[in-house]
Amino acid sequence: MDVEEMGPVDYLVIEFPGNRMTGEAFPLLVDLAERGIVRIIDLAFVRKETDGSVVALEMRDLGDEIDLTVFEGASAGVLDQSDIDEAGNALEPGNSAAVLVYENLWAAPLARALRRSGAQLVASGRIPVQALLAALDATEETVPPGGSAAA
Numbered sequence: 001m002d003v004e005e006m007g008p009v010d011y012l013v014i015e016f017p018g019n020r021m022t023g024e025a026f027p028l029l030v031d032l033a034e035r036g037i038v039r040i041i042d043l044a045f046v047r048k049e050t051d052g053s054v055v056a057l058e059m060r061d062l063g064d065e066i067d068l069t070v071f072e073g074a075s076a077g078v079l080d081q082s083d084i085d086e087a088g089n090a091l092e093p094g095n096s097a098a099v100l101v102y103e104n105l106w107a108a109p110l111a112r113a114l115r116r117s118g119a120q121l122v123a124s125g126r127i128p129v130q131a132l133l134a135a136l137d138a139t140e141e142t143v144p145p146g147g148s149a150a151a
Contacts, residue, residue, distance in 0.1 A: 009103050041102055047097075
């Protein structure tokens with residue numbers, strides 16, 4: 001991977017309460033990768049035991065109900081034990097999670113242009129959907145009917 005050509009890289013820790021993975025979202029992830037929107041850099045599965053310990057899971061440990069063979073070999077080894085432990089800190093005991101590291105390929109041309117111009121990313125973040133909806137609801141409550149918030 002040529003870092004100068006890459007788009008922004010993000011990670012997600014997706015918790016599955018009670019270790020129940022239906023697999024419903026995995027085909028959508030594959031579709032995003034096949035359409036060149038994201039590139040999966042690393043994918044790992046973890047479980048937080050009821051005693052609080054965190055263990056990495058192999059895909060074969062996830063059961064036969066979900067076909068994850070498409071993800072075999074998706075790991076670039078970016079995630080190490082400290083990442084697994086940190087992901088486990090976000091989990092409730094008795095739950096499992098997928099830890100996904102991915103490149104935003106859709107943003108790579110913009111990132112390359114910004115790098116060429118000398119710009120650099122100095123901060124990044126994510127707004128949870130619930131927080132965005134709450135902020136929009138609060139804005140609507142402060143706008144008088146037929147008026148605008150800038151009044």
